[in-house]
Amino acid sequence: MASKLLRAVVLGPPGSGKGTVCERIARSFGLQHLSSGQFLRESLGGGGEAGALAQQYLERGLLVPDHVITRLMVAELEKRREQHWLLDGFPRTLGQAEALDGICQLDLVISLNIPFETLKDRLSARWVHPASGRVYNMDFNPPHTQGVDDLTGEPLVQREDDRPEAVAARLRKYKDAAKPVMELYKSRGILHSFSGTETNKIWPYVYTLLSSRIPPVLPEEEH
Numbered sequence: 001m002a003s004k005l006l007r008a009v010v011l012g013p014p015g016s017g018k019g020t021v022c023e024r025i026a027r028s029f030g031l032q033h034l035s036s037g038q039f040l041r042e043s044l045g046g047g048g049e050a051g052a053l054a055q056q057y058l059e060r061g062l063l064v065p066d067h068v069i070t071r072l073m074v075a076e077l078e079k080r081r082e083q084h085w086l087l088d089g090f091p092r093t094l095g096q097a098e099a100l101d102g103i104c105q106l107d108l109v110i111s112l113n114i115p116f117e118t119l120k121d122r123l124s125a126r127w128v129h130p131a132s133g134r135v136y137n138m139d140f141n142p143p144h145t146q147g148v149d150d151l152t153g154e155p156l157v158q159r160e161d162d163r164p165e166a167v168a169a170r171l172r173k174y175k176d177a178a179k180p181v182m183e184l185y186k187s188r189g190i191l192h193s194f195s196g197t198e199t200n201k202i203w204p205y206v207y208t209l210l211s212s213r214i215p216p217v218l219p220e221e222e223h
């Protein structure tokens, strides 16, 4: 069955499980997701003055200026015109949402609503494989061998911006910037909010919602 190309966004504060949920959606529905944070970190690898400046925002847990992230994301999305879009972490401000409006009409927006204490606990236990963006958590999804990526055997690291000093600032900034974005999508009737402390409990609802738009390639439990 041919389906219309999906234009979807997953929003939520740092640590809310956007990456985890997007990974499951990608696998269950046979599509690729684009994480603005991971994409930024990869794009900065090349160095240069602009890269060094953006790096400082990331390390301090601050939002990169709208024009920087928007230019990067819009250029990448133009390349993926013929694919489904599942965006993780973009748009995060009203300016970014308006820029996205200029290139597509969103079908659905998933918002993850997770208590503050849960976010803090999760971020302090997050370990990542920098090259792939694969994410682990020492309680929730630990690697097979401690400190090592399952697929490559390379070392895992903790992100600079997951340090407690940076986390509080990130969560505050997120709230301020995201509020008008949520209101915009709510007013359009495309916002779907999911609340809870466990991704495994939220996941079946997300799966059902996505299934109403695009045919799954895997059953819900095989994420």
Ligand SMILES: Nc1nc2c(ncn2[C@@H]2O[C@H](COP(=O)(O)OP(=O)(O)O)[C@@H](O)[C@H]2O)c(=O)[nH]1
Binding pocket: 012, 013, 014, 015, 016, 017, 018, 019, 020, 021, 122, 123, 125, 126, 127, 135, 136, 137, 138, 139, 140, 141, 197, 198, 199, 200
């Ligand atoms: N304990 C616990 N950790 C989770 C759960 N869902 C995701 N995580 C972990 O929480 C951290 C943040 O999740 P991530 O998907 O990276 O969130 P993002 O910052 O919104 O993209 C990661 O280390 C995940 O492995 C959950 O239900 N319980």
Ligand SMILES: Nc1ncnc2c1ncn2[C@@H]1O[C@H](COP(=O)(O)OP(=O)(O)O)[C@@H](O)[C@H]1O
Binding pocket: 012, 013, 014, 015, 018, 035, 036, 037, 038, 040, 057, 058, 061, 062, 063, 064, 065, 069, 088, 089, 090, 091, 092, 093, 096, 161, 170
């Ligand atoms: N849409 C965006 N606008 C501005 N900065 C962004 C955006 N997405 C990612 N970033 C930058 O990348 C960092 C990491 O983002 P991300 O990997 O999505 O992590 P998290 O959701 O855990 O904050 C952010 O703190 C910010 O500096």
